[in-house]
Amino acid sequence: MALEGFGPAFAFWLLSAITLISAGGVMMARNLLHAVLFLIVTFIGVAGFFILLSAEFIAMAQVVIYVGAVAVLILFAILLTPRSARDNSETVWGAPAALLSIALAAVLIFVIHDTAWSETNSFQAPSVEDLGRALLSTWVLPFQLASVLLTAALIGAIMLVRSPEEEAEDALS
């Protein structure tokens, strides 16, 4: 899909506005839950960018993983911590944080501006089949390593939440 013409340009600016405003909301919100809700809007905006770049699968994965799982997990954590939703007061770290983010933005803009990007006029968006083949042939080792890591994290989480009574019960049987 060509990124020219009115439609894609309009979509790009609209998505940029949504993403940036809600990202600002994440920082400015004094209520932690409001910050998470803004974060969800940011995720959806980023998914929109992926669709604009004809990467539908990555956009859907973004929504499934970040909105459907990560954000819901964060919400769950907020639910179970009673004081988190209370209004957070002003912090002394505001000015250093602003300085750091300006510096980071400067570095990123410099790198983006300075890099010689390769340009092409004929671009075929990779399909899900291509993605699957690449994951299970070229990138099979990182893929398997990630799955082992996730399994280890899963078992670790289960071990952490077990109570001593349950341990004793298992030791008996």
Next chain:
Amino acid sequence: MNLPFLVSDKWYDIRDLGNLSGAILDQLDKVLPYGLVYVIAILIGFIASFLIFVLPTQLFLGVLGERKIIGRIQSRYGPNRVGPFGTLQPIADALKLIQKEALIPTAADRWVMLIAPIVFVAPAVLLFAVLPFGPNMVIADVPVSLIYFLAVSSLPVLGAFMAGWSANNKYSLYGAMRIVAMAISYEVPLVMSLLGVALLSSTLSLQGMVFWQKDVHLWMIFLQPIAFAVYFICVSAELNRTPADIAEAESEIVAGYLTEYSGMQWGLFYGMDIGYALAAAAFASTVFLGGWSMWGLEEYVPSWLIFAVKTQLFYLLFLWTRGTLPRLRIDQLMAFAWKFLLPLALLNLLIVATEKVIWTQEELGDGIVFLFAPINIVAAAVLVYAWAKVNGYRPENTPKKPRMVKDATGYIPASGGGR
């Protein structure tokens, strides 16, 4: 699209309403400036799928059918005062709800509480964008529409959570916590069960799945009985239907996340519950029951009619379970998702992967599915029985005469000696 079984793609061929809307759009594209035709296409799609399909079915078959049929199941009449046989009851209810004041408690988080119903409703409309109503009748034929459906159907949980959290009420908060916990738990076996379906048909497009089932002349439900059962249980848990409606269990936590809602805000939640059930039924009839195809009948009968009938029949299953089954406890539901459904879905995935490898490596024809189908049905029965046995669902848990509730705990460890 050139389809051999479709006799014509003339605009007056209403077996596929996509012909008509396509013809209108082609004509309009010549007149209107660039890009405007897409807006009109969206409007036509919205009207066709939502206003023609969802709204009447939801109003009359959804609300009314739900109350009438569940009434008959529970030996009552159901609504029978407004209009002939109570058919105008949903309209009267809607009018009543619109008149009522939408209260917002003083201590509530005002904006989140106002936005929550909107967040809950919007995905229901988006879900119908990828469902194929016919060979040409799909609004957005996304190549990854299966994942799109899963992604969008995970959004209403956020709306329900916002509703429960913002009301600043402990019962609402309990409801919100339960719905989030359930959504996370049941999402896993649901996706696992659909993975098997996608693997077998080697496509992620819903339209592609319908064509696949049409080409092999066999519905997915016969090839994937475990996946179908797991999907049905998971989706009825995610949708808060009765065997699993612990998030708004009125005997325990008032009305769960809807406790503080009134008027049309509550009405939106209630109506869209049925909307999601309808979307889930449409999705299930697309993936498992062949969608708009019906072994050649779609040549004579409009495909969207077949699809609507299948959807409504599947929706009847939701009503049936809702009317007959008692509500489960939250720990029973959680244990059921993780200990029963997830291993079953994984075993099913193993079977499907083996069959797919045999199919592709041996370069067998499509006819092999008629061999796989009985194997899978037998395997499903054996696996469900064996896994229930291993998990300790014993015959004494299904007694012939009523017993005390404390005796009939759902889960008894196989090693003997109760909890």
